[in-house]
Amino acid sequence: MTVLQIVLGAICVVLAVWLVVLIVLDRLPGDLLYGVLAVVEIGLVVQLVIGLVRISGDHGDLNVAAYVGYLVGSLLVLPAAFVWAAGERTRSGTAVLLVGVLAVTFLFLRLHQLWTYR
Amino acid sequence: MSELSTKHGLGRVLVFVYGLFAVAATARALVQLATDASTAPVAYVLSLFSGLVYIVATWALATDRRTVAIATILVELTGVLVIGTISHPSDLDHASVWSDYGNGYGFVPLVLPLVGLWWLWRLGRQGSSPAPT
Numbered sequence: 001m002t003v004l005q006i007v008l009g010a011i012c013v014v015l016a017v018w019l020v021v022l023i024v025l026d027r028l029p030g031d032l033l034y035g036v037l038a039v040v041e042i043g044l045v046v047q048l049v050i051g052l053v054r055i056s057g058d059h060g061d062l063n064v065a066a067y068v069g070y071l072v073g074s075l076l077v078l079p080a081a082f083v084w085a086a087g088e089r090t091r092s093g094t095a096v097l098l099v100g101v102l103a104v105t106f107l108f109l110r111l112h113q114l115w116t117y118r
Numbered sequence: 119m120s121e122l123s124t125k126h127g128l129g130r131v132l133v134f135v136y137g138l139f140a141v142a143a144t145a146r147a148l149v150q151l152a153t154d155a156s157t158a159p160v161a162y163v164l165s166l167f168s169g170l171v172y173i174v175a176t177w178a179l180a181t182d183r184r185t186v187a188i189a190t191i192l193v194e195l196t197g198v199l200v201i202g203t204i205s206h207p208s209d210l211d212h213a214s215v216w217s218d219y220g221n222g223y224g225f226v227p228l229v230l231p232l233v234g235l236w237w238l239w240r241l242g243r244q245g246s247s248p249a250p251t
Contacts, residue, residue: 073141
């Protein structure tokens with residue numbers, strides 16, 4: 001895994017725990033949590049750039065279509081979750097954010113898997 | 119009575135998860151069909167079918183079309199059980215979202231239709247009772 005993926009993955013785990021606590025306490029996320037989500041999203045853009053640089057070099061037997069698909073797809077998850085969660089400002093909306101964060105974490109693992117076993 | 123819609127409460131989470139799978143399964147199948155359709159055409163077409171099932175389920179849940187939602191989720195449940203049973207866990211290159219009961223996706227494809235059906239059943243009971251609380 002790249003350092004970026006480890007850092008972003010760790011932030012996602014913290015976010016996930018944080019969201020679970022908010023859901024259990026039935027409280028809504030504040031600006032700080034949205035700020036951290038924005039940081040993760042910026043990190044995903046950086047990841048896309050790094051990924052594109054990687055595949056422009058020697059990338060062995062990598063499934064390029066899947067790799068780029070995951071890189072681009074990961075960018076869409078959090079904004080979609082944010083918009084869909086905003087439609088219902090209850091713990092259900094917060095749970096949508098949690099699903100989004102978990103999905104992004106899953107995508108980190110798949111990207112790592114694709115690159116490692118190329 | 120917005121509480122009784124399929125897209126509120128747990129339904130809001132369900133629609134999002136179905137949406138994720140709709141995009142993931144469809145995109146995956148299109149990539150598979152576009153890059154090496156000859157390797158396993160049946161598996162890839164099935165993969166595309168699963169994507170379409172998720173798209174219809176997402177739409178039905180998001181617009182409160184319960185009959186369509188129940189029918190689609192039953193197809194989804196049948197799909198994941200049948201494909202899960204006949205697929206070989208080692209056959210990763212030819213896999214679809216439903217292969218090995220959705221093992222590659224944390225078994226979410228297996229759990230999702232059960233949660234969906236339970237949710238629709240619970241809403242149906244609430245809707246038919248004279249004074250829902």
